[in-house]
Amino acid sequence: GRPKKEFRAEAIARLAHVTHLNGTAVTDEERSAAERSLIRAHTIDLEIKNEPTDLAVAEAPDQLDSLLAKHGRLDALAKVDLRPTQSVSLVLRYGNQSRTCQLATNQLIREVKQKVCDQFNVEPSRVGLYYIDQGMVGAMGPELLNLPGRAFHSYRPEDVVQKVNPMLTEERAKASFPVEELTYILDGGKFNTEKRREIEELVTKDPNFEHPPIQFMTREQQYSLAVKKALLVQQRLKELDMLDDPYASYFFRRIAMPREVSPIGLHWVMFVPTLMGQCSDEQRERWLQRALNYEIIGTYAQTEMGHGTFLRGIETTATYDPSSQQFVLHSPTTTSIKWWPGGLGKTCNYAVVVAQLHTQGRCHGVHMFLVQLRDESTHRSLPGVVCGDIGPKMGYHTIDNGFLQLNSVRIPRENMLMRNAEVQPDGTYIRRVSNEKLTYGTMVFVRSLIVSDAARGISEAATIAVRYACVRRQGEPSSPGAPEPRLLDYPVHQYRLLTCVANCYGLWFASEVLRDLYFTVQPDVLEGRTERLPETHALSAGLKAVGSNRGAACVEECRRCCGGFGFSEASGLPKIYNDINPACTYEGENTVMLLQTGRHLLKCVERARRGEQLAPSDAYIRSRPTPQPKLAGGPLTADLLLGWLRWRSLSMLLEVSGRFNSFIEQRQAWADAFQAVSRRLTRCAEAHCILYVGQAFLDSAKAAENPKICGVLTSLCRLFLLNEVVSGAGDVQLSRSDLARCQDAIDSLLTELRPNAVALVEAFDLPDRMLCSVIGRYDGQVYEAMLQWARQSPLNATDVHESYELYTRQFLAGRSLAKLAYFH
Numbered sequence: 001g002r003p004k005k006e007f008r009a010e011a012i013a014r015l016a017h018v019t020h021l022n023g024t025a026v027t028d029e030e031r032s033a034a035e036r037s038l039i040r041a042h043t044i045d046l047e048i049k050n051e052p053t054d055l056a057v058a059e060a061p062d063q064l065d066s067l068l069a070k071h072g073r074l075d076a077l078a079k080v081d082l083r084p085t086q087s088v089s090l091v092l093r094y095g096n097q098s099r100t101c102q103l104a105t106n107q108l109i110r111e112v113k114q115k116v117c118d119q120f121n122v123e124p125s126r127v128g129l130y131y132i133d134q135g136m137v138g139a140m141g142p143e144l145l146n147l148p149g150r151a152f153h154s155y156r157p158e159d160v161v162q163k164v165n166p167m168l169t170e171e172r173a174k175a176s177f178p179v180e181e182l183t184y185i186l187d188g189g190k191f192n193t194e195k196r197r198e199i200e201e202l203v204t205k206d207p208n209f210e211h212p213p214i215q216f217m218t219r220e221q222q223y224s225l226a227v228k229k230a231l232l233v234q235q236r237l238k239e240l241d242m243l244d245d246p247y248a249s250y251f252f253r254r255i256a257m258p259r260e261v262s263p264i265g266l267h268w269v270m271f272v273p274t275l276m277g278q279c280s281d282e283q284r285e286r287w288l289q290r291a292l293n294y295e296i297i298g299t300y301a302q303t304e305m306g307h308g309t310f311l312r313g314i315e316t317t318a319t320y321d322p323s324s325q326q327f328v329l330h331s332p333t334t335t336s337i338k339w340w341p342g343g344l345g346k347t348c349n350y351a352v353v354v355a356q357l358h359t360q361g362r363c364h365g366v367h368m369f370l371v372q373l374r375d376e377s378t379h380r381s382l383p384g385v386v387c388g389d390i391g392p393k394m395g396y397h398t399i400d401n402g403f404l405q406l407n408s409v410r411i412p413r414e415n416m417l418m419r420n421a422e423v424q425p426d427g428t429y430i431r432r433v434s435n436e437k438l439t440y441g442t443m444v445f446v447r448s449l450i451v452s453d454a455a456r457g458i459s460e461a462a463t464i465a466v467r468y469a470c471v472r473r474q475g476e477p478s479s480p481g482a483p484e485p486r487l488l489d490y491p492v493h494q495y496r497l498l499t500c501v502a503n504c505y506g507l508w509f510a511s512e513v514l515r516d517l518y519f520t521v522q523p524d525v526l527e528g529r530t531e532r533l534p535e536t537h538a539l540s541a542g543l544k545a546v547g548s549n550r551g552a553a554c555v556e557e558c559r560r561c562c563g564g565f566g567f568s569e570a571s572g573l574p575k576i577y578n579d580i581n582p583a584c585t586y587e588g589e590n591t592v593m594l595l596q597t598g599r600h601l602l603k604c605v606e607r608a609r610r611g612e613q614l615a616p617s618d619a620y621i622r623s624r625p626t627p628q629p630k631l632a633g634g635p636l637t638a639d640l641l642l643g644w645l646r647w648r649s650l651s652m653l654l655e656v657s658g659r660f661n662s663f664i665e666q667r668q669a670w671a672d673a674f675q676a677v678s679r680r681l682t683r684c685a686e687a688h689c690i691l692y693v694g695q696a697f698l699d700s701a702k703a704a705e706n707p708k709i710c711g712v713l714t715s716l717c718r719l720f721l722l723n724e725v726v727s728g729a730g731d732v733q734l735s736r737s738d739l740a741r742c743q744d745a746i747d748s749l750l751t752e753l754r755p756n757a758v759a760l761v762e763a764f765d766l767p768d769r770m771l772c773s774v775i776g777r778y779d780g781q782v783y784e785a786m787l788q789w790a791r792q793s794p795l796n797a798t799d800v801h802e803s804y805e806l807y808t809r810q811f812l813a814g815r816s817l818a819k820l821a822y823f824h
């Protein structure tokens with residue numbers, strides 16, 4: 001917030017007749033200073049720089065004219081140009097040669113070094129670039145600029161320590177495979193890796209994306225910063241002609257806003273796709289281009305205070321009035337107020353609103369309507385529209401999830417999205433051939449993105465936690481005088497981290513298979529061949545749930561693996577957790593998603609019983625049990641373990657299906673029988689999805705051309721599968737000896753994989769800028785950086801905090817605090 005003094009001055013300047021404020025008299029002198037300050041704030045920036053600042057752009061106060069009449073135009077108190085230095089002049093000396101050169105400050109350290117070396121024809125690998133602070137050189141010595149990817153203008157020697165922590169260097173040297181090649185596999189090819197890195201470099205070089213850590217900002221500041229950055233990202237993407245390149249724009253957004261959920265995210269995730277899918281051709285002409293050009297910013301308003309999962313329960317009404325050819329949008333109750341839509345509170349000026357359509361005295365169920373919420377020039381909410389921010393949440397601080405109450409708001413008839421249904425001018429309702437199935441396609445795609453986001457979230461948390469585990473020493477030394485062990489030396493710690501890494505790779509590959517499935521099935525669906533839709537729909541629902549559940553659980557495990565530092569925002573981990581967690585709720589609440597998958601699986605058993613053919617990922621489902629694969633005896637290969645998980649999934653499903661059928665035979669209603677098995681059914685759905693993840697993981701491991709990469713991925717996949725067998729042993733019969741063999745195999749795998757722990761997470765190739773973590777930084781210099789971080793806390797701005805004067809001093813002196821105002 002702004003300092004109290006500033007608030008007081010502004011209030012006095014705006015209130016011409018106030019004589020006392022907060023119990024203190026306003027003197028003439030104070031008034032004059034306050035009024036003159038207000039005039040300066042709203043007039044001078046424009047005059048000095050001919051460039052309006054944020055404040056000058058903000059609406060000028062109504063009182064400005066009368067204050068100008070009283071005091072006249074004022075000169076600035078001082079003229080200070082705060083624009084950053086764009087280039088510097090360097091004098092370079094080498095031996096007895098001397099050169100002068102100009103250097104743009106947005107160059108990377110790597111480029112600066114190259115430029116310096118070019119001057120004297122010196123090989124860059126033989127040159128070190130040092131920062132020498134004349135005042136500090138005695139204490140600090142020359143400081144090596146050793147992060148080649150950092151921009152020159154934002155290189156802060158105080159938070160870059162001279163060299164990489166040797167404990168991390170040592171771990172990096174243990175890798176048994178070429179890390180860079182695994183990065184290419186994860187990115188989908190070398191070309192993609194290079195492109196991603198180029199994009200990351202573009203953002204790194206741009207000083208507009210530099211700012212202090214957002215964790216020290218108020219929520220309002222965080223929101224404001226996120227709006228500015230989100231719009232700046234759009235602007236840059238347009239300038240760089242990248243808007244039509246989904247890969248490039250995705251990575252640009254990620255690296256530019258690594259920890260800020262975008263307040264305009266819903267515009268391109270839901271608003272634009274809904275307009276594409278639900279508008280008639282005419283409507284698309286009218287709105288889609290405006291939305292794509294960002295002339296309007298929209299959100300998707302479905303959920304209400306009282307109605308989430310159950311869409312048909314929505315209460316908002318859209319009643320057609322033929323006399324004016326308008327719909328009247330209305331929120332009849334408190335529970336009908338829209339609640340949650342992203343960007344609805346303050347950012348968006350339009351929304352697709354989901355409401356019950358009434359015409360000619362009949363309700364035709366939920367339909368979508370385009371509703372203008374705010375004036376396009378003033379951004380003030382329109383008459384009848386009451387909207388705002390829903391307040392602080394567990395995470396997502398940078399986005400204004402909002403509420404919306406509609407009080408008989410009228411919109412033209414043409415604002416109903418009319419691709420699938422229409423209300424004619426006289427009020428006649430016409431439903432066209434339903435192509436709801438087409439919208440399933442978009443849903444599958446969005447859900448594959450959620451699975452991939454979950455994998456990316458774990459990759460970030462695991463990179464932080466594994467690096468930290470390499471440099472954190474804790475515990476009893478193995479012999480007197482020896483150092484304390486590193487966290488990564490503990491088998492139980494290896495287990496906690498490596499199973500998270502294994503889950504991450506599994507989900508990563510599964511999300512790719514799911515996305516490919518979408519691209520295979522979607523063209524068929526568009527031509528009316530919908531046979532594979534139930535399979536893809538069920539898979540995407542279940543994987544969305546399993547992915548986001550696992551994502552949240554693994555990130556939390558990584559956070560706890562970092563002890564107390566994991567609880568500090570400095571680690572970056574709380575934010576990763578809070579950003580991943582809501583995905584368990586939105587786009588279909590996870591338990592409800594698993595029930596949908598379970599329902600599909602029950603149908604598959606029925607179809608198998610009737611001898612019908614099943615879709616590829618359901619093809620293992622039979623109407624009779626199959627023999628349990630033997631885990632004892634031969635080697636526990638990934639194929640054998642996968643076979644066991646397939647058998648487990650089928651056994652569980654047949655058991656639940658048998659129960660369900662017996663309820664039906666006892667003449668229970670279908671819905672009651674379903675409820676009776678629902679708890680078990682969610683476990684079946686999970687087992688089915690885990691099987692899919694395991695298969696995707698193993699296929700990708702086998703597909704790796706480099707035998708070393710194939711080897712390490714297969715071992716990691718075995719760890720994933722074994723862990724599933726052990727944790728799912730309670731679902732079915734697993735003999736004690738089989739269980740013991742699996743446990744032994746896990747122990748051996750931990751020893752085998754430990755040297756590759758760092759390499760496996762660093763293959764994700766996450767720059768420090770993306771991780772935003774003090775304890776997960778590439779150089780592993782955790783403690784110095786932690787101290788630097790704490791220094792930035794606003795509470796440290798003064799030695800003695802004002803609360804001491806206000807409360808503590810009085811309390812210590814034995815005075816009663818009861819009479820003091822709670823908020824000063």
Ligand SMILES: Cc1cc2nc3c(=O)[nH]c(=O)nc-3n(C[C@H](O)[C@H](O)[C@H](O)COP(=O)(O)OP(=O)(O)OC[C@H]3O[C@@H](n4cnc5c(N)ncnc54)[C@H](O)[C@@H]3O)c2cc1C
Pocket residue numbers: 266300301302303306307308309310339340341342396401582585586587588589590591592
């Ligand atoms: C960060 C965030 C962003 C969001 N953004 C948007 C947005 O942009 N636009 C929008 O319209 N909405 C948005 N939502 C709302 C979101 O879609 C809903 O929260 C979600 O659909 C769940 O609805 P609900 O909150 O009413 O929970 P409920 O539906 O009330 O569910 C509560 C619990 O009951 C369980 N449950 C519900 N029904 C059943 C059932 N049939 N059987 C068994 N268990 C059941 C669920 O599993 C859940 O655990 C957002 C939510 C969040 C958290």
